[in-house]
Amino acid sequence: MFFCHLCFSTVLQHHLRMDAPDAAEPEAFLPTLCEMLLCLGDWPSPSLDTAAILEPVLARDVSALVVRACNAPNSLNNTASKSSTKSAKDGSLQPEQLVFALRRDALMTSRLMRYLEEMARATQQPRNLISEPLAYGSKRVDLRTKKELVLGGAKIKQLRALLGELNPRLRAPEDEEVAARRLRLDRLTRAMTVAQYEVFSQRRSTPLSCLGRRRVGDLASRGKATPSVNSTSAWLLRCWPAGALQPTPATRQLLLFLLREMAALLLDAALLVRAEQPGQAQREDKLPKESVRPEHVREAVRRLQLARGPGHDTLLIL
Numbered sequence: 001m002f003f004c005h006l007c008f009s010t011v012l013q014h015h016l017r018m019d020a021p022d023a024a025e026p027e028a029f030l031p032t033l034c035e036m037l038l039c040l041g042d043w044p045s046p047s048l049d050t051a052a053i054l055e056p057v058l059a060r061d062v063s064a065l066v067v068r069a070c071n072a073p074n075s076l077n078n079t080a081s082k083s084s085t086k087s088a089k090d091g092s093l094q095p096e097q098l099v100f101a102l103r104r105d106a107l108m109t110s111r112l113m114r115y116l117e118e119m120a121r122a123t124q125q126p127r128n129l130i131s132e133p134l135a136y137g138s139k140r141v142d143l144r145t146k147k148e149l150v151l152g153g154a155k156i157k158q159l160r161a162l163l164g165e166l167n168p169r170l171r172a173p174e175d176e177e178v179a180a181r182r183l184r185l186d187r188l189t190r191a192m193t194v195a196q197y198e199v200f201s202q203r204r205s206t207p208l209s210c211l212g213r214r215r216v217g218d219l220a221s222r223g224k225a226t227p228s229v230n231s232t233s234a235w236l237l238r239c240w241p242a243g244a245l246q247p248t249p250a251t252r253q254l255l256l257f258l259l260r261e262m263a264a265l266l267l268d269a270a271l272l273v274r275a276e277q278p279g280q281a282q283r284e285d286k287l288p289k290e291s292v293r294p295e296h297v298r299e300a301v302r303r304l305q306l307a308r309g310p311g312h313d314t315l316l317i318l
Contacts, residue, residue, distance in 0.1 A: 029235035068101035269300035
């Protein structure tokens with residue numbers, strides 16, 4: 001029953017030290033990033049070496065995206081203030097500013113808005129009807145907790161209207177990446193045993209903000225009492241630009257979604273690189289024997305850099 005959990009835990013036990021790194025250090029986020037990759041379909045056991053290559057790429061893009069958002073025009077701040085939110089008056093980073101930073105990326109903005117709209121529809125259901133996790137793209141949230149559902153329908157309509165004003169010609173292309181990702185996950189889960197699928201779906205239903213909320217050293221020290229740390233929040237704080245406005249809960253929710261989408265993009269590229277290697281043809285009724293390796297990720301990042309070209313502040317967002 002616990003095959004997937006034991007397989008994943010073996011990797012962490014091999015790499016984690018008894019004296020776990022401070023939560024603000026990049027290394028503390030790597031086990032959480034491994035869990036994220038596993039949820040995205042990197043079966044059976046993402047390595048910390050692979051996560052160590054992805055982490056600085058993600059940190060750079062998140063930091064650059066926050067800088068873009070902080071440089072949004074003052075008119076956006078005035079719009080946010082009209083929504084009568086206390087955080088807007090306090091000078092926090094608003095969702096409107098994040099939408100401004102994403103305004104040129106039709107694919108990412110369409111994913112973000114659809115995610116928010118599906119979340120808003122879910123909150124309108126009676127509580128006793130919310131029994132299954134909601135999935136969109138690479139994001140999966142357990143609606144029974146509703147801890148991340150902080151944006152209402154009126155706010156989402158406001159963001160969509162703002163996006164139309166910022167870029168009226170913006171049209172979302174057909175999202176073939178999400179369709180291919182869902183197909184890959186469907187094939188993966190069909191090849192799992194009942195026990196493997198139970199553990200995998202449990203991981204997938206865990207909000208990203210809770211993936212790193214574990215006792216540091218649990219896997220290494222086998223349950224010895226140690227402080228509880230949310231490595232995702234600590235990592236986000238570490239890569240936050242100096243002097244930048246602090247995010248509101250709603251803005252943080254959007255950043256977490258974008259973080260997982262960016263990780264999914266990198267994993268998709270790495271899986272394509274692996275598929276090109278000799279002998280890597282994968283039968284649909286069989287589970288992969290190994291996760292992507294560091295060399296696959298390095299080549300994927302190299303190709304993305306070539307496609308993006310020089311002079312850009314981000315690699316994964318237009």
